[in-house]
Amino acid sequence: MVKFARCNALLSLAIDASGKGCRYVAKGESDNDVVKDMDAHLTSVHKVQPGEMTANILASTRTHGS
Numbered sequence: 001m002v003k004f005a006r007c008n009a010l011l012s013l014a015i016d017a018s019g020k021g022c023r024y025v026a027k028g029e030s031d032n033d034v035v036k037d038m039d040a041h042l043t044s045v046h047k048v049q050p051g052e053m054t055a056n057i058l059a060s061t062r063t064h065g066s
């Protein structure tokens, strides 16, 4: 069972380092792991403050296979 959240579900106009629409998907065994993964991505690629998006990440986190 893997949980995941899509970057472009959080930041609809997000573009990645090469200027294309961002297709990053954060994955983890739990909501916390997904938030941690996505926080690191948002911080390094989109310069979003850690923690700022936590509620949105949780709201868009989905679970595979359920």
Ligand SMILES: [Zn+2]
Pocket (backbone or CB within 6 Å): 007, 008, 014, 015, 016, 022, 023, 024, 041, 045, 046
């Ligand atoms: Zn992204």
